[in-house]
Amino acid sequence: MQRVYQISIIVLFAAVVVLFVIVFRSNNAPLNSQQLLQNDTNHVVKQHKIAFVNVDSLLKNYKFYTELENKLLDKQKRLESDLNRKMASFEKEVQDFQKKVQMNSFISEESARRQQQDLMMKEQELYKLRDDLSMQLAKETQDLEKQLLDTVTNFLKEFNANHDYDFIFNKAALLYGDETLDITDTLIYLLNKRYEAIKSK
Numbered sequence: 164m165q166r167v168y169q170i171s172i173i174v175l176f177a178a179v180v181v182l183f184v185i186v187f188r189s190n191n192a193p194l195n196s197q198q199l200l201q202n203d204t205n206h207v208v209k210q211h212k213i214a215f216v217n218v219d220s221l222l223k224n225y226k227f228y229t230e231l232e233n234k235l236l237d238k239q240k241r242l243e244s245d246l247n248r249k250m251a252s253f254e255k256e257v258q259d260f261q262k263k264v265q266m267n268s269f270i271s272e273e274s275a276r277r278q279q280q281d282l283m284m285k286e287q288e289l290y291k292l293r294d295d296l297s298m299q300l301a302k303e304t305q306d307l308e309k310q311l312l313d314t315v316t317n318f319l320k321e322f323n324a325n326h327d328y329d330f331i332f333n334k335a336a337l338l339y340g341d342e343t344l345d346i347t348d349t350l351i352y353l354l355n356k357r358y359e360a361i362k363s364k
Contacts, residue, residue, distance in 0.1 A: 211329040211330060212326075212327060212328050212329050213328060213329060213330045213331070213332065213344060214326075214328050214330075214331050214332075214344050214345070214346045215331065215332040215333065215334045215337060215340050215344055215345055215346070216331060216332070216333060216334060216345070216346060216347050216350060217334040217335075217345065217347040218333050218334070218335060219335070220347050220351070221315070221347055221350060221351055221354075222311070224351045224355075225311075225315075225351060225354050225355065225358075226355050226358050226359070227311070227314065227354070227355075227358045228307075228311050231307050231310070231311070232307065235300075235303055235304065235307060238300075238303075239300055242296050242299075242300070243296075246289075246292065246293060246296060249289060249292070250289060253282075253285055253286065253289055256282060256285070257282060260278055260279065260282060263275070263278075314354075315350075315354070318350075318353075318354060318357070319331060319350075322350070322353065331346070334347070
């Protein structure tokens, strides 16, 4: 009886091993042509058409951006020059005040105190003017970048109407890209051509 039980256990174990081998082989067996066809029918893989743009190079060579940037830089220089003149004038007033204090040239302490308060107010106004100019230039820089982004984005929509790209990436965000997919030079040429045509009207 014990022998029959042992034989039954061995047969059962052998059956489990055989079943395991059959299942393992079926899972790892290569697909036949019929299975491949069915797989292709169920899962269609789309080939995407992509391109990328070197935005830094685009900005550097786009005449519209260069012109706007130069205008902004000229304005910044004018504002800084005006601020520097006011600061120089204020510093001269401070020096004159200090000389009067040293020479005891004020009629009264009250007169000296009033002039000192006036100088402190002028100093605060100059600091506020400096901060306001800095904020103004920062805003104009943001507006310039937004204007350029809108221009390039709208142009890309027109450009892509004839080229049917699924994706156009910024090269700066790519770890690697096939250089044949770089359309930067094409965009620079077309953008400058359109800009010159608009400007000549």
